[in-house]
Amino acid sequence: IAGITQAPTSQILAAGRRMTLRCTQDMRHNAMYWYRQDLGLGLRLIHYSNTAGTTGKGEVPDGYSVSRANTDDFPLTLASAVPSQTSVYFCASSDSGYNEQFFGPGTRLTVL
Amino acid sequence: DQQVKQNSPSLSVQEGRISILNCDYTNSMFDYFLWYKKYPAEGPTFLISISSIKDKNEDGRFTVFLNKSAKHLSLHIVPSQPGDSAVYFCAARWGGNTDKLIFGTGTRLQVFP
Numbered sequence: 001i002a003g004i005t006q007a008p009t010s011q012i013l014a015a016g017r018r019m020t021l022r023c024t025q026d027m028r029h030n031a032m033y034w035y036r037q038d039l040g041l042g043l044r045l046i047h048y049s050n051t052a053g054t055t056g057k058g059e060v061p062d063g064y065s066v067s068r069a070n071t072d073d074f075p076l077t078l079a080s081a082v083p084s085q086t087s088v089y090f091c092a093s094s095d096s097g098y099n100e101q102f103f104g105p106g107t108r109l110t111v112l
Numbered sequence: 113d114q115q116v117k118q119n120s121p122s123l124s125v126q127e128g129r130i131s132i133l134n135c136d137y138t139n140s141m142f143d144y145f146l147w148y149k150k151y152p153a154e155g156p157t158f159l160i161s162i163s164s165i166k167d168k169n170e171d172g173r174f175t176v177f178l179n180k181s182a183k184h185l186s187l188h189i190v191p192s193q194p195g196d197s198a199v200y201f202c203a204a205r206w207g208g209n210t211d212k213l214i215f216g217t218g219t220r221l222q223v224f225p
Binding site: 031033041044045048050058092101105 | 121214
């Protein structure tokens with residue numbers, strides 16, 4: 001693994017189903033983030049984690065939850081998916097004290 | 113309320129010419145600004161950044177200008193190349209001890225031969 005990986009690459013999901021998007025980084029970065037990208041709205045922060053064991057809410061956290069059990073993994077869970085959660089989801093990481101965030105390749109999620 | 117705005121959703125430039133992408137922000141607490149480039153089906157990649165204590169930063173063909181009084185920054189690409197065709201996002205960081213970024217809505221740049 002080099003950088004950030006996300007899984008799955010894409011998913012079609014029925015409304016009401018539970019879904020977990022996976023994110024793993026091998027750069028030993030302290031901070032990790034989840035964004036969603038929607039046309040005309042850019043990238044919006046869903047949740048973040050400054051370090052393992054801590055998480056925080058971003059701009060659009062409703063309907064999503066995260067956990068940070070260790071440094072490398074930062075899964076994003078949709079407990080009961082709704083069509084408005086159809087989007088492209090990007091995971092990112094950064095080293096504390098540095099401003100640049102490194103992004104994964106994204107997960108395209110469609111909720112029907 | 114969009115705190116970081118990119119008012120031009122698209123820009124078309126001829127190869128070899130200058131591309132100028134603009135970004136406006138509303139929050140004077142932002143202390144660091146970044147530009148990201150995104151190709152289809154890929155994640156954004158970091159391009160160039162500037163601290164609020166500077167007014168210019170240059171890296172090869174890419175230069176970012178910051179006008180704090182106008183709350184405006186711009187990315188200049190000279191000369192533009194077809195491989196520069198992508199969506200460009202500007203982002204701003206809150207001051208203080210946070211690494212959170214606020215992104216603009218993006219500008220799609222097309223460089224044609």
